[in-house]
Amino acid sequence: MKKIKYAVFFVLSVMSFGVQACYESLIESPNPFMGNHGEIFKLANGQIGEVLYEYEYLYEYYPQVVVCEAQGKLLVAGKSLDMKLINKTSQRRSSEMFEVTIDGEFNGWNGETLIKLTNGQIWQQTDYFYFYRYAFMPKAIIYKDGSRYKMKIEGVDKSVGVERLK
Secondary structure, three states: HHHHHHHHHHHHOOOOOHHHHHHEEEEEEOOOOOOOOOOOOOOOOOOOEEEEEEEEEOEEEOEOOOOOOHHHHEEEOOOEEEEEEEEOOOOOOOHHHHEEEEEOEEOOEOOOOOOEOOOEEEEEEEOOEHHHOOOOOOOOEEEEEEOOOOOOEEEOOOOOEEOOOO
C-alpha cells in the first residue's frame, strides 16, 4: 500500500511541477530526517540541500523523495517542503560533506569560536554571528558551499562559515 501511495504522490508531483525539473532520490542523512528549517540533508547522488521555512517534525529514516530543483521543492512523506540545493552538481564526491561530533562542550558562536572535533580537527568560525547554545558533544555537519566551508550544529538553525586550522 505504501508503494502505491508513493507512486500516486510521485505522479501528482510530476504533474504539478513538470517532469523535466523533478527526479527521485533518497535522503542518506540525517537520520531521522525531520523536515525542519535549516536542516542540511544529503541525497543518494551526493547532492546537499537545506530545508527552508518548514517545521514538519517528520521523523523519516532514509526517506524516498522527489526533488524539484527548479521550483525549490522537496516532496517527502506526502508533504511539499521548501528547500535549496547547496551543491547543484550531481555526482559530487562524498568528501564535500562531513558528519562530525564536537569534542566536549559547545557554548554557541561568539564571532571567532574555535571548534575541536572528536577526530582531532580544529575549525574556526569565519562568519560574523553570535548565538548562545550550550550542548555537550553535539553532532555537526561540515559542508562545502561554493569555495568555503560551513558548519551546521545540531540544535542551531543557522549554518556558519568556518575554516580548518588543523
